[in-house]
Amino acid sequence: MTRSKKPSSPNKGAKAPGSQKRKAGARAPSDIQLSAEDRTTQPATKSKRATKGKGARKTSARKTKVAKSSKPNILFRAIRFLVYWGVILGIWGGIAVAGIVAYYGAQLPQSTDWQIPNRPPNVQILSHDGGLIANRGKTGGQEVRLSSLPPYLPDAVVAIEDHRFYSHFGFDPIGFTRAMVTNVIRGRLAQGGSTLTQQLAKNLFLEHKRTIERKVQELILAIWLETKFSKEEILEMYLNRVYFGAGATGVDAAARTYFNKPASVVTLAEAATIAGLLKAPSRLAPNRHPKRARARAKLVLAAMEREEFITPKERKLAMTMPVKAVARHKTNSLNYVADWVMEQLPAYIEDINEDIIVETTLDLRMQTLAERAISSALDTSGKKYGVGQGALVSATPMGAVRALVGGRSYQKSQFNRATKAKRQPGSAFKPFVYLASLELGNSPNGMRVDEPVRFGKWSPQNYSKKYMGQVSLRRALALSLNTVAAQLAFEVGPANVASTARRLGIHSKMANNPSIALGTSEVTPIELVGAYLPFANGGLRTDPYVISRILTKSGDVLYVHPALAGTQVIAPNVLANINSMMQETLISGTGKKALLPGRPAGGKTGTSQNYRDAWFVGYTANLVTGIWFGNDSGKATKKASGGNLPASAWKAYMVGAHNGMTIAALPGVSAQQLAASRKRLGAEANPWVNPDLLPEGQSAMPEPKPRGFFSRLFGLN
Known part of the structure; x- marks a missing residue:
């Protein structure tokens, strides 16, 4: 029998509900699935993978939310x-x-004991007409007031060194932090961050050491300075005490050292150059490193523009201005004078604890002429005569030194040959021999025999190796005959010659033997010039001097050179004779190259043994001047004698030095002798001679000439 099939289920293969028992704990398919009819917007089927992805995204979102929170x-x-x-x-x-x-x-000491130390005193040395010769002392310049400076000079320092100077309290945190950061980045100590006040505190109170102790103390002292002084006072102290290199402390010293001018007259470009020195004085010196100095000055000018101290136009103009720095500040011959002044100063004042002013007798015009005479002679003829050095001393008949040159170049040698070099004067010593002879009764016209002589083992000879026979003392001195001078020294005695020289001003040790007549005992140029002063001043003993007055900056007088007439050391009649003899040396003797046209003068040439030293010492009624040429080593020259190089240089100096001076006879020489001498010199007698130098009863005025009609009509002389 055939069985009939059951109707199929709508879902193929699906079992009817309830046809099978569920296993314990198992879920029914309806618990996790929906039928197609139950879905409205979703697709009919969805994969298990998609379902799992959705769950993962939800979990990740929750985690992200937690992480963000x-x-x-x-x-x-x-x-x-x-x-x-x-x-x-x-x-x-x-x-x-x-x-x-x-x-x-x-x-540190108690703050109640803190005091600003005095600035090292400055010695300002002036010429007799008020011109500056030099500043001496540890600073090299004067202390200046802020009000005396051009405003752009302190502005330049503030702009490049501490542009927040007017706003901070002695310590600049911003600048300090910037400096520290820069140092860390560069790995070395490139910036210090110190304010101007801190730098001043360091200069005033502390040693220049880079230690924590010094830095902390610097800060404490800087804050104290800010509470004690105004910003202007702090800036003024800083500008007067900060070091600018080359021995210059303070802006005035810097201006004089690098530009040979006071700080009060520096230009904007020069002020920027000075301010730029503060970073590295030796490396930025304008006289040694001009390119570096100029580049630094541009930075200073830019800083000044940024801080609105100057306008852009002023900055551009300053950058085009030339800055001419002197090669070396202390190079000219004035420094020989300044050194000599400083050596004498302790004898007049005990302690220098404040700025002082030393007024001297020096004439700046004559000093320039003197320096030129020495340098020109050495430049043109030094090699020819084998001469390397020279010195000059020129003074008034009463001893006021008007010019002094201690050597060829102060830059190369600071040794002052005018005041310290002891050399044999040679025949320039003979006037003392002849003076001693005249004082014993001999006359200029007295006769001696020029011939070979011997005194013990000594047998002097003339430089020409020739002999003239009978000759007057006047002629023997003019021609500088050694044999006659030796005879006179033997006659009067070497001790008497030495005594005469010492009476006139020679104080060096002199040999007590006949050779003293030829100037074998060493003397200094200023000493020899001093001994010639009585010939020019009427026979009075006086010593050369250069300091006329010393006073403090506030005006207190510390010393005044006494106005003493001096002691009479040459009798008037003897003085007249020796002056007429000395005048003959220039007219017809060995000193003809020193002849001053139209102006009476006396003098003497001098040449030491083997031509080691060459001298000419001469005088007028206005000036006494001595010149020496030779070599520091004592090496013999190439026949340099008193009659060539020194005589020519002496004339070159004296002609210029006498400009504007009255022509006058030598002391003791009569008006008639003056006229006769001037006639021999190739000039007419000058009627305007100094009446004080004429014999009593003689007039300095000539007889007036009758005037013609037109002269009377128009008032012409």
Whole structure:
């Protein structure tokens, strides 16, 4: 029998509900699936993979949400951690800093004892007409007031060194932090971060050491300065005490050292150059490294423009201005005079504890002529005569030194040959021999025999190796005959010659033998000039001097050179004779190259043994001047004698030095002798001679000439 099939289910292969029992714990398919009819928007079927992906996305989203919500918490905790420990470290750091400050500050004196130390005193040396010769002292310049400076000079320093100077309290935290960061980045100490006030504190009170102790004390003192003084006072002290290199302390010294002018007249470009020196004075010196100095000055000018101290137009103009630095400040011959002044100063004032002014007798015009005469002679004829050095001393008949040159170049040698070099004067010593003879009764017209002579083992000879036979003393002195001078020294005695020379002003040791007549005993140029002064001043003993007055900067007088007439050391009649003889030396003797046209003068040439020294010492009624040429080593020259190089240089100087001076006879020489001498010199007698130098009863005025009709009509002379 055939069975009939059951109707198929709508879902093929699916079993009828309830046809089979469920296993224990199992879910019915209806629990996890929906029929197609139950779905409205979803597809009829969906894979198991898709279902799983959806669940994963939901889980990931929940995790991301949790992660995002946890980040602020971590950041907050980190910030809180840093703030907490930052505060802790700040407190302990502050305590440490306070401890360091207290420790090093305790080593300073009590603040009630703090005082600004005096600036090292400056010695300002002036010529007799008020011109500056030099500044001497540790600073090299004068102390200046801020008001006396051009405003752009302090502005330049502030702009490049401490542009927040007017706003900080002595310490600049911003500048300090910037400097420290720069140092860390560069890995070396490139910047210091010190303010002007800190630099001033260091210069005033502390040693220049890079230690924590010094830095802390510097800061303490800087704050004290800010509370004690105004910004202007601090800046003024700084500008007067900061070091600019080359021995210059303060802006005035810097201006004089590098530009040979006071700080009050420097230009904007020069002010920028001076301010630029503060970074590295030796490396940025305009006289040694002009390119570096100019580049630094441009930075200073840019800083000044940035701080609005100057306008862009002023900056551009300053950059085009030439800056001419002197090669070396202390090079000219005036420094020989300044050194000589400083050597004498302790004899007049005991202690120098404030700025002082020394007024001297020096004439700047004559000093220039003197320096030119020596340098020109050496430049043109030094090699020819084998001469390397020269010296000159020129003074008024009463001893006021008008010019002094101590050597060829002060830059190369600071040894003052005019005041310190002892050399044999040679025949320039003979006037003392002849003077001693005249004082014993001999006359200029007395006769001697020029012939070979011997005194013991000594047998002097004339330089020409020739002999003239009978000759007058006047002629023997004019021609500088050695044999006659030796005879006179033997006649009067070497001791008498030495006594005569000492009476007139020679104080060096002199040999007590006949050779003294030929100037074998050494003397200095200024000493020999001093001994010639009585010939020019009427026979009075007087010593050369250069200091006329010393006073403080406030005007208190510390010393005045006494106006003493001097002691009479040559009788008037003897003086007239020796002056007429000395005048003949220039007219017809060995000193003809020193002849001054139209102006009476006397003098004597001098040449030492083997031509080692060449001299000419001469005088008028206005000036006494001595010149020496030779070599420092004592090496013999190439026959340089008193009658060539020294005589020519003497004339070159004296002609210019006498410009504007009255022509006058030598003391003791009559008006008739003056006219006769001037006639021989190739000039008419000058009627305007000094009446004080004429014999009593003689007039200095000539008889007036009758005037013609037109002269009377128009008032012409």
